Amino acid sequence: MIYELRIYTILPGRIDAIRKRFSDHTLGIFARLGMQVCDFWEDLEEHPKLYYTMNYESMEERTRQWEAFSQDEEWNEVKQKSELDGKIVERVEQIFMKKADYFKSPT
Incomplete structure (x- = not known):
């Protein structure tokens, strides 16, 4: 199993736009x-x-x-509409990880 940590740095004044885009569209x-x-x-x-x-x-x-995802028609429409007032994301960082064999979850 591979895990990816994605870190989005949002442009000034656009945090509500990214929240709305994720909650209303992207996660779905x-x-x-x-x-x-x-x-x-x-x-x-x-x-x-x-x-x-x-x-x-x-x-x-x-x-x-x-x-x-990048070719999805709905995503491309959502992205275009959500950026009518300007870009939202300044940068995306990606970190790829794997579970450490020696760690056992306390649950």
Whole structure:
């Protein structure tokens, strides 16, 4: 299993736009395409950042899912409409991780 941490730095004044885009559209599109979000966070100190993790069986599956997402008609329409007032995301960082064999979850 591969985990991806995605960190979105949002342009000034656009945090509400990204919140709305994720809550109203993006998370539903991910689900429809079989893309699994593990968890989702906002910055505690209110920096304009979002963080979320996704999991995949392999890097090949990840590549297929993101290609399907980038070509999805609904996503492209949502993105275009949500950016009528300007771009929302300044940058996206991606960190790929795997579980550490030596860590056992306390649950």
